[in-house]
Amino acid sequence: MGAGGEPLLELSGVRAAYDGITVLHGVDLAVDAGRVVALLGPNGAGKTTTLKVAAGVHPPSGGRLLLGGRDVAGARAGDLARAGVCLIPEGRGVFPNLSVRDNLWMMTFTGRTRAEIEDTAYTRFPVLADRRAQPAGTLSGGEQQMLALARGLTTEPAVLLLDELSMGLAPLVVADLYERVADIAREGVAVLVVEQFATAVLKIADHAAVLVRGRVPWQGHPDSSLHAELSSYYLGSAP
Ligand SMILES: Nc1ncnc2c1ncn2[C@@H]1O[C@H](COP(=O)(O)OP(=O)(O)OP(=O)(O)O)[C@@H](O)[C@H]1O
Ligand SMILES: [Mg+2]
Incomplete structure (x- = not known):
């Protein structure tokens, strides 16, 4: 992948x-x-489990988890979070009954002030500023994902797991969200x-891996051949 550098997450x-x-x-x-990096695969393939292992939420039963070249397999979620790993879980991870602002203010445990956190979030996602007093549960799906991302980014992660x-979400909303994700990666984050x-994420992915029943039968550059690979894996006709 990168020119000679060792991967941040492995x-x-x-x-x-x-x-x-x-x-x-x-x-x-x-x-x-x-x-x-896009990790693709059908329901039940083990995608979420892979992210949980990478975030220390679920322990691996074998193999190595390397962060900056250091084996951190078995480290707890809190330790990995402090080391810069941020997981945005399925289902958005915002508190629906709290306002946008309160959701952001909860991140003051990171040591940043409320004003700093709000400024950063609203600069990246201006729509959240207009919605600051609104309960997070009444935001649109795309706005909720922006809020979840904004919360995660206050920890200044080195590794972002999505x-x-x-x-x-509607395709246009997804495409817009992935443009933001590409911006985050360009700032140096490993995503x-x-x-x-696959469609939306492959537009911004530098590398793709297919996960089927807990194994990775294919990984490589996300070029057009991948679409054919994917349909065969999803339909279960590939080995
Ligand atoms: N907490 C759990 N207890 C027992 N089995 C689990 C648990 N979580 C996941 N599994 C099982 O592990 C396998 C992989 O699940 P996982 O959630 O990682 O898949 P996934 O690829 O994220 O699927 P999806 O696309 O549906 O989200 C599935 O067979 C699932 O039933
Ligand atoms: Mg899942």
Whole structure:
């Protein structure tokens, strides 16, 4: 991937299980600073589990998780968060009954002031400024994702893990969100994006990996051949 630099985030032979049932059977993935990697695959493939392992939310049962070249497998979520790993979970991760402003103010634990946090969020996502007093649960789906991203970015992450950013959103909204994600990557963040449907994220992805039943049968540059690969994997006709 990057010209000689070592990846910021690397999963090597990662295995994971729930209640003794293995769902990741040796996943290899690497994300460089400033790059967007798309992890694609059908329902139940293990995409969310991969992100949970990368964020320390779920322990790997084997393999290595490297952050800046250091093996952090088994480290807790809080430690990885402090080391710069930020997971935006499926389903947006905002507090629906709290206002936009209150959702942002909760991030003062990062040491930044309320004003700094609001300024940064509204500069990146101006629509949130207009909605600052509105309960987050009444924002549109796309605005809720912007708020979730704005909250995550206050931690100044080195690694951003995004789970199904596009869920339930119109294609134009998704395309706009992914432009913001591309901006975030250009600022030097290593971004790993999970999606079931590939179209929007592949426009900004530098690298793509396909995950099927806990294995990565294909990864490479997201060129046009990937679409054919994907449809065969999704339909289950590929090995
Ligand atoms: N907490 C859990 N307990 C037991 N099994 C789980 C748990 N979470 C996930 N699984 C199982 O692990 C497998 C992978 O799930 P995962 O959520 O990682 O898939 P996914 O690729 O994110 O799917 P989707 O596209 O539907 O979000 C599935 O078979 C799922 O049922
Ligand atoms: Mg999932």
